[in-house]
Amino acid sequence: MSMIAAFYSGKSILITGATGFMGKVLMEKLFRTSPDLKVIYILVRPKAGQTTQQRVFQILNSKLFEKVKEICPNVHEKIRAIYADLNQNDFAISKEDMQELLSCTNIVFHCAATVRFDDHLRHAVQLNVTATQQLLLMASQMPKLEAFIHISTAFSNCNLTHIDEVIYPCSVEPKKIIDSMEWLDDAIIDEITPKLIGDRPNIYTYTKALGEMVVQQESENLNIAIIRPSIVGATWQEPFPGWVDNLNGPSGLIIAAGKGFLRSIRATPMAVADLIPVDTVVNLTLAVGWYTAVHRPKSTLIYHCTSGNLNPCNWREMGFQVLATFEKVPFERAFRRPNADFTTNTITSQYWNAVSHRAPAIIYDFYLRLTGRKPRMTKVMNRLLKTVSMLEYFVNRSWEWSTYNTEMLMSELSPEDQRVFNFDVRQLNWLEYIENYVLGVKKYLLKEDMAGIPEAKQHLKRLRNIHYLFNTALLLIAWRLLIARSQMARNVWFFIVSFCYKFLSYFRASSTLKV
Numbered sequence: 212m213s214m215i216a217a218f219y220s221g222k223s224i225l226i227t228g229a230t231g232f233m234g235k236v237l238m239e240k241l242f243r244t245s246p247d248l249k250v251i252y253i254l255v256r257p258k259a260g261q262t263t264q265q266r267v268f269q270i271l272n273s274k275l276f277e278k279v280k281e282i283c284p285n286v287h288e289k290i291r292a293i294y295a296d297l298n299q300n301d302f303a304i305s306k307e308d309m310q311e312l313l314s315c316t317n318i319v320f321h322c323a324a325t326v327r328f329d330d331h332l333r334h335a336v337q338l339n340v341t342a343t344q345q346l347l348l349m350a351s352q353m354p355k356l357e358a359f360i361h362i363s364t365a366f367s368n369c370n371l372t373h374i375d376e377v378i379y380p381c382s383v384e385p386k387k388i389i390d391s392m393e394w395l396d397d398a399i400i401d402e403i404t405p406k407l408i409g410d411r412p413n414i415y416t417y418t419k420a421l422g423e424m425v426v427q428q429e430s431e432n433l434n435i436a437i438i439r440p441s442i443v444g445a446t447w448q449e450p451f452p453g454w455v456d457n458l459n460g461p462s463g464l465i466i467a468a469g470k471g472f473l474r475s476i477r478a479t480p481m482a483v484a485d486l487i488p489v490d491t492v493v494n495l496t497l498a499v500g501w502y503t504a505v506h507r508p509k510s511t512l513i514y515h516c517t518s519g520n521l522n523p524c525n526w527r528e529m530g531f532q533v534l535a536t537f538e539k540v541p542f543e544r545a546f547r548r549p550n551a552d553f554t555t556n557t558i559t560s561q562y563w564n565a566v567s568h569r570a571p572a573i574i575y576d577f578y579l580r581l582t583g584r585k586p587r588m589t590k591v592m593n594r595l596l597k598t599v600s601m602l603e604y605f606v607n608r609s610w611e612w613s614t615y616n617t618e619m620l621m622s623e624l625s626p627e628d629q630r631v632f633n634f635d636v637r638q639l640n641w642l643e644y645i646e647n648y649v650l651g652v653k654k655y656l657l658k659e660d661m662a663g664i665p666e667a668k669q670h671l672k673r674l675r676n677i678h679y680l681f682n683t684a685l686l687l688i689a690w691r692l693l694i695a696r697s698q699m700a701r702n703v704w705f706f707i708v709s710f711c712y713k714f715l716s717y718f719r720a721s722s723t724l725k726v
């Protein structure tokens with residue numbers, strides 16, 4: 212019997228960010244392994260015209276929850292969706308709901324965050340810092356609370372190259388930042404933002420670092436742990452391989468590459484691609500929840516959930532495997548044939564952006580205009596290149612994260628728990644994982660049918676022929692222009708033509724002699 216699964220039985224668990232990528236997988240695993248848990252409270256806001264209840268209904272009826280519904284048929288009764296908006300005071304939770312949460316919660320998993328790199332500082336501070344502080348305040352009023360697990364990111368200190376499982380202080384106290392957000396206007400915030408984030412690449416990593424400081428400062432009477440995952444990717448094994456539901460991290464780039472929009476990137480091929488499957492993060496999170504509650508470590512432990520030091524894979528290997536999978540299972544209606552050029556040089560990268568990305572988009576828009584349609588490709592390409600430029604920081608560096616606490620925890624687990632809550636990334640076969648990831652992107656993000664693969668292959672063949680035809684025409688035009696303008700080019704041309712003529716005459720003569 213799994214001790215971790217048994218621990219969660221009968222428990223009341225509060226999850227923030229349950230409608231997000233990681234939150235859904237966390238809920239799924241909890242219900243699947245501990246169907247006897249008492250209740251999962253989730254803080255949900257209405258979104259995109261859906262009420263909180265409709266959002267929960269949609270999640271429970273998704274493919275991700277198919278197994279859960281077999282194991283735990285009354286799963287609907289065990290989810291309590293609480294209307295909440297983490298941007299508002301007291302999260303806009305009703306008095307009754309708040310009372311229930313405070314008196315019943317045993318474990319808190321805080322996953323909610325804004326993960327956008329370009330969010331406004333005020334909003335990112337509100338969600339990643341102030342909301343964390345408020346949730347900790349709530350937690351301190353929960354008499355039955357056994358553990359509070361905060362999800363941060365391995366990149367909260369990405370300005371360092373070696374990162375230990377400790378909290379590194381930011382130059383300005385989070386409390387001062389929170390206070391200043393209340394009275395500074397947007398223009399001043401915009402002005403001071405670059406100074407505050409310093410040598411971090413974006414507001415996201417900075418506010419996540421502030422969030423960790425808040426956790427440390429408010430942790431006195433609480434039993435807290437922090438998990439720091441690196442780049443979270445599709446599921447490795449559970450509930451099935453390749454599940455993914457948003458464009459963050461590599462997923463969006465895999466689509467862009469598979470559809471032939473993105474054909475080159477400024478990236479360091481040998482840099483470590485520190486991807487970590489979402490189910491691995493969730494298994495570690497649940498194991499940490501159990502360990503923190505049962506063993507009550509004296510200080511706040513930080514757990515790195517990374518792959519680089521235990522089972523490294525670099526971007527080149529990853530890129531090759533992604534491309535190899537496109538050969539087997541191409542995406543439908545590609546714009547161009549998928550290709551991968553990576554360069555570490557900014558000028559070369561700009562050249563490829565012009566030749567491989569912008570020029571085809573302009574030509575295609577010209578074709579759309581000619582055929583009476585609205586041009587759109589240049590706009591799509593500009594947005595894609597903006598996204599890529601924001602992700603480039605992470606594919607041009609390698610980090611070293613120490614994983615003592617994570618390895619310690621692994622050794623504390625029973626063999627059964629090591630199996631059921633496996634977070635040993637050494638067992639991961641990257642080639643297999645990447646193949647399943649690309650397949651998952653095709654099935655669950657693009658919603659493409661496998662039956663369409665032969666047609667997609669045909670389409671790629673047509674694109675290859677167009678590509679050859681286009682390049683040959685371009686070469687001929689360039690050569691024709693050159694010999695029209697340059698004596699030297701004409702001389703070379705006459706030399707080649709007369710050489711070919713002589714060679715053919717010689718060949719014909721020698722074959723006539725043999726006869």
Ligand SMILES: CCCCCCCCCCCCCCCCCCCCCCCCCCCCCC(=O)SCCNC(=O)CCNC(=O)[C@H](O)C(C)(C)COP(=O)(O)OP(=O)(O)OC[C@H]1O[C@@H](n2cnc3c(N)ncnc32)[C@H](O)[C@@H]1OP(=O)(O)O
Pocket residue numbers: 326327328329364365366441442443458459460461462463464465467468473474475476478479480526527529530531533534550551552553594595597598601602605606
């Ligand atoms: C050696 C290199 C190997 C590769 C081979 C090189 C060859 C290159 C070509 C071939 C590639 C082949 C293989 C590719 C292999 C994988 C390469 C993977 C690179 C992975 C890099 C990952 C780096 C992640 C770093 C994470 C660090 C921190 C981790 C975390 O803690 S949190 C999670 C990370 N957060 C995010 O990822 C959020 C990022 N997104 C944003 O901040 C915003 O979306 C935005 C980028 C600022 C854009 O904002 P906008 O306001 O403009 O609009 P919106 O958000 O509405 O989106 C606009 C349109 O863009 C689409 N989109 C969004 N995100 C992505 C994305 N990640 N990739 C692609 N497209 C994206 C979105 O759908 C919109 O589209 P539209 O609706 O059509 O307009």
Ligand SMILES: NC(=O)C1=CN([C@@H]2O[C@H](COP(=O)(O)OP(=O)(O)OC[C@H]3O[C@@H](n4cnc5c(N)ncnc54)[C@H](OP(=O)(O)O)[C@@H]3O)[C@@H](O)[C@H]2O)C=CC1
Pocket residue numbers: 227228229230231232233234254255256258295296297298321322323324325326338362363364365419439440441442443444457459460
């Ligand atoms: N994905 C990754 O690569 C990595 C993620 N992380 C961390 O993991 C955690 C989960 O990330 P992930 O699941 O990928 O992120 P998602 O963007 O998929 O999910 C974010 C969650 O936060 C919720 N949320 C955001 N704003 C509010 C709000 N105002 N009120 C209530 N809920 C809100 C979202 O709700 P809604 O659905 O309503 O928008 C959603 O449920 C985050 O803390 C992130 O920093 C760490 C490393 C890497």
